[in-house]
Amino acid sequence: MVTCKETRAVIIALHKKGFTGKDIAASKTAPKSTIYRIIKNFKESGSIVVKKASGRPRKSRKRQDRLLKLIQLRDRGTTSTELAQEWQQAGVSASARTVRRRLLEDGLVSRREAKQPLLFRKNIRDRLIFYKRYRDWTAEDWGKVIFSDESPFQLFGASGKKLVRRRQGERYHQSCVMPTVKHPETIHVWGCFSAKGVGSLTILPKNTAMNKEWYQHILREQLLPTIQEQFGDEQCLFQHDGAPCHKAKVITKWLGEQNIDILGPWPGNSPDLNPTENLWSILKRQVDKQKPTNSDKLQALIMQEWAAISQDVAQKLIDSMPGQIAEVLKKNNTANTDSLHQLHVIVNKSL
Structure with missing residues (x-):
């Protein structure tokens, strides 16, 4: 609101005589907000003259x-x-x-779209079943689970994009570039860990695809020793996803013969539920920092950095599970109450 000089002078005169902004507003001299603004300006500048705003006027209200x-x-x-x-x-x-x-x-910044697996109705239902089944689990409960996963490591930039700070003309400076090749060599690894620390890590031979034969070999040579070392005679649960070789009848039978109980039902298309994904991210960052230049160095660094991951890091990842499940349930409940209500009915019938 624009006020004339005489009105501002009256407001300041009353203010000097001890009248409050509320008292002056009662006289209908000007709106209360205007009166307070004039008094504030007078206290700061000692003048009744309103300073003109500097710079170009704002184009929008x-x-x-x-x-x-x-x-x-x-x-x-x-x-x-x-x-x-x-x-x-x-x-x-x-x-x-x-x-x-x-x-x-307004806090809206431009960023690349985050990638997330496409979830169909069955995926959503299965995830809700998982959340409901384990929502009351404590960090101690999750501490009895040994998680496993496979992941690819690529020579020259396994972790994807990296930001660098550079000066003008330094775009292709050696310290500001990431070497790339058209067909980077990829190394596939399998690993497991629990709250007690990282377990075994194995690197598949070159050009070897994970199948039920290789998977059974890994479980026998890598998983069993890890379970024995970390849990001994204590009861634990084993987590793996729904990959075809994981669900093979021969694998299910073998796990039963070893008295290894499975954490389930594990929902499909849900790598975000597995804390091993965060462990892979940590491992890849550490490996990338050392910029391996060939396959042998990459493999050696993978094994070296895996062994260097502390038990404290593993414990924190496991401890985060209850909070993550609670947060996802909270977001789902507030995002779409009606559709989730229908899914909860399905879930309750499934439990």
Whole structure:
């Protein structure tokens, strides 16, 4: 609201006589917010003159900024140029750069889309069954589980993209580039761990695919010694996903003969439930830092860095399981209450 100099002078005169902003507002001299702003300006500057705002005037009002935010949230993939065009239809003539600034003010930053497995209705149902079955498990309960997984490691950049800080003209400086090859050699590994620490890690021979024969060999030579070392005669559960070689009849029979109980039912297409995924990320970062230049060095570093992972790191990953399950259930419940209610009915019938 714009106030004339005489009105501002009256407000300041009353303020000097000891009247509060509330008292002055009762006289209907000006709106309360305006009175408080004038008094504040006087206290800071000692003048009743309102300072003119410096710089270019803002092109949009708060209501228009809120509209821009709603347009972006309606379709997260809309570009700043497209948003500027839609905003123009609402009466705001602004550049794509201005659009980006407004969105940044609202905490909306541009990032690459996160990749997540595509989940179908059965996947969602199975995941909810898993969450409900284990939502009351404590970190101590999860400490009795030995998790396993397979993962590929690639020579030259196993962990994907990496950010570097460089000066102008340093784009291809040796310290700012990641060497690449057209067909990077890939090493496949299998590993297991529990709250007691990392277990065995095995590297599959080159050009060897994981099948039921190789998997049984790994379980016999790698899993059994790890269970004996970490749990002894204590009861534990073994986790593996639903890969075809894991579900083979010969594997199920062999595990039964070894009296190894399976954590289940493990939902399909759900690598995010397995804390081993986080362990792989840690391992790959450590290996990448040392920039192996050939397959032998890569394999040696994988084994070396795996052995260097502390029991404390493994314990923290396991301890995070109850919180992760609770958080996912909370988000699911608030995201789509109606559809999840229907799924919970299915889940309850399945338990």
